[in-house]
Amino acid sequence: MINTHDILETIHMIDNENLDVRTITMGISLLDCIDSNIEKACVKVYDKICGYAEHLVQTGEDISREYGIPIVNKRIAVTPIAMLAGANPAASPVHFAKTLDRAARTVGVNFIGGYSALVHKGFGPGDYALIESIPEALSETELVCSSVNIGSTKAGINMDAVKKMGHIVKQTALRTADRDCIGAAKLVVFCNAPEDNPFMAGAFHGAGEPDCVINVGVSGPGVVRAAIAKASPDDDITAIADIIKKTAFKITRMGQLVAQEASRRLCVPFGIVDLSLAPTPAIGDSVADILEGMGLEQCGAHGTTAALALLNDAVKKGGVMASSHVGGLSGAFIPVSEDQGMIAAAKSGALSITKLEAMTAVCSVGLDMIVVPGDITPEIISGIIADEAAIGMVNSKTTAVRLIPAIGKSVGEELNFGGLLGSGPVMEINAKSPAVFVNRGGRIPAPLQSLKN
Amino acid sequence: MRAVITVIGKDMVGILAKVSAICADKGANVIEVTQSIMQDMFAMIMMIDISGCTVPFSTLADEFEALGETLGLKIHVMHEDVFNSMHRI
Numbered sequence: 001m002i003n004t005h006d007i008l009e010t011i012h013m014i015d016n017e018n019l020d021v022r023t024i025t026m027g028i029s030l031l032d033c034i035d036s037n038i039e040k041a042c043v044k045v046y047d048k049i050c051g052y053a054e055h056l057v058q059t060g061e062d063i064s065r066e067y068g069i070p071i072v073n074k075r076i077a078v079t080p081i082a083m084l085a086g087a088n089p090a091a092s093p094v095h096f097a098k099t100l101d102r103a104a105r106t107v108g109v110n111f112i113g114g115y116s117a118l119v120h121k122g123f124g125p126g127d128y129a130l131i132e133s134i135p136e137a138l139s140e141t142e143l144v145c146s147s148v149n150i151g152s153t154k155a156g157i158n159m160d161a162v163k164k165m166g167h168i169v170k171q172t173a174l175r176t177a178d179r180d181c182i183g184a185a186k187l188v189v190f191c192n193a194p195e196d197n198p199f200m201a202g203a204f205h206g207a208g209e210p211d212c213v214i215n216v217g218v219s220g221p222g223v224v225r226a227a228i229a230k231a232s233p234d235d236d237i238t239a240i241a242d243i244i245k246k247t248a249f250k251i252t253r254m255g256q257l258v259a260q261e262a263s264r265r266l267c268v269p270f271g272i273v274d275l276s277l278a279p280t281p282a283i284g285d286s287v288a289d290i291l292e293g294m295g296l297e298q299c300g301a302h303g304t305t306a307a308l309a310l311l312n313d314a315v316k317k318g319g320v321m322a323s324s325h326v327g328g329l330s331g332a333f334i335p336v337s338e339d340q341g342m343i344a345a346a347k348s349g350a351l352s353i354t355k356l357e358a359m360t361a362v363c364s365v366g367l368d369m370i371v372v373p374g375d376i377t378p379e380i381i382s383g384i385i386a387d388e389a390a391i392g393m394v395n396s397k398t399t400a401v402r403l404i405p406a407i408g409k410s411v412g413e414e415l416n417f418g419g420l421l422g423s424g425p426v427m428e429i430n431a432k433s434p435a436v437f438v439n440r441g442g443r444i445p446a447p448l449q450s451l452k453n
Numbered sequence: 454m455r456a457v458i459t460v461i462g463k464d465m466v467g468i469l470a471k472v473s474a475i476c477a478d479k480g481a482n483v484i485e486v487t488q489s490i491m492q493d494m495f496a497m498i499m500m501i502d503i504s505g506c507t508v509p510f511s512t513l514a515d516e517f518e519a520l521g522e523t524l525g526l527k528i529h530v531m532h533e534d535v536f537n538s539m540h541r542i
Contacts, residue, residue: 002457002500002533002536002537002540003540004487004489004496004498006536006539006540007457007459007498007536008459008461008496008498009540010531010535010536010539010540011459011461011527011529014529015527062511065510065511065514066510066511066514066531066532067531067532067534067535068514068529068530068531068532068535069531069535250539250540253538253539254535254538254539256538257534257535257538
């Protein structure tokens with residue numbers, strides 16, 4: 001019989017430490033839906049998504065019930081829509097956004113990602129039209145998420161796209177100002193975007209992926225925090241790294257089990273497990289709490305970057321052995337509004353955007369869910385995007401920017417999104433203008449891959 | 454297929470009887486039971502074989518959840534694979 005201690009430990013993790021599988025995401029290729037007639041293309045898109053994902057939500061709920069593991073989200077990621085929009089660049093890609101939204105509602109998923117364009121080296125047919133349409137698409141749909149890849153280690157950074165995205169982020173917030181600027185929370189600007197990421201808002205189904213695939217994102221900051229809390233104050237930092245590795249192993253095994261089972265029941269190949277520590281606004285389910293559990297007075301204190309580097313690495317080391325295929329973003333997320341420890345640190349002034357930027361050099365993604373003053377200029381947004389993309393490009397890692405300009409609000413006020421997106425205080429930014437630099441456009445050349453210092 | 458039932462809560466008369474009654478009623482065979490009482494907290498773990506179960510797994514889980522609510526206990530029913538994959542390499 002299975003060890004009593006092990007059984008009770010699992011139950012305790014689920015009941016008291018917010019252990020869950022954060023998402024089962026079905027990736028669907030829409031390459032066979034391309035049509036120069038946008039109406040026809042939309043019909044094909046709707047039919048394909050509804051056909052493939054018909055049983056996704058029910059299957060997720062069945063697995064959750066049978067295995068006793070909460071599966072919080074069921075989502076869909078599709079081929080970057082710019083690839084479909086390219087067949088008819090004159091038509092508004094918003095038709096596709098509305099079709100995705102309708103299909104997502106029909107199959108009952110929480111979000112659908114892939115209103116995306118990959119422009120790290122330049123704009124292809126459809127890319128520019130899609131990017132231009134993002135503010136309208138995100139304000140007129142609810143479940144659609146959008147992402148734009150503006151740089152990569154191999155291609156450099158497309159500064160024309162960076163410049164454009166500063167305006168797009170601001171306009172998206174403006175168009176949804178009456179709903180706490182929620183549109184901007186569904187838009188991510190990437191450098192080195194992964195093709196198999198199951199997490200929103202950046203999920204899309206890359207061109208190298210199979211026709212349909214199941215990717216699973218695990219979570220569990222609460223479990224890691226609880227495990228560290230049990231460590232003795234005399235334990236050295238190596239012991240802490242070991243505790244995190246062991247815990248990440250257990251969390252990931254559960255994700256692997258769910259992924260295999262979902263793949264079997266839906267007759268869809270299993271893609272990857274994404275080993276991310278994704279916080280929620282729930283008390284205790286916080287990455288900041290883990291860093292504080294390691295011995296920092298508050299997240300943002302000097303030492304935070306080192307603690308986060310250790311956490312991120314240990315999560316990967318523990319998780320890699322637990323799963324047959326690992327991918328996506330895999331690491332610790334630091335979305336400010338979705339993590340009550342980060343919210344508290346931002347409110348108290350312990351955590352600034354500059355510190356967050358440093359933290360993104362060693363963690364999974366980037367400047368995520370950060371609320372900035374509503375009067376921020378598009379050029380400053382572009383400057384923030386360029387800085388973050390440079391960190392990703394030079395370090396061969398994924399970085400992303402998801403800023404929410406709080407229209408009509410300034411430092412000290414707050415935006416409230418509700419649900420998993422949480423709430424966040426407006427954070428102070430450096431108001432000096434990078435306008436001349438940003439407006440130059442062009443491309444930052446790809447970095448040297450040797451002489452690493 | 455085997456499942457693990459865990460019952461955690463305040464000790465009282467008849468917990469084992471009530472849980473096993475549902476198992477018997479639904480055709481689930483009890484393979485093994487361990488229980489411990491620490492102070493007045495009761496923790497019981499029961500391994501059951503549900504291959505001959507007359508109702509779907511979700512119905513069984515609902516029944517136990519309802520029983521747990523009536524008695525003020527936490528009752529979980531989970532597929533044994535969860536524990537095997539989390540704690541065994």
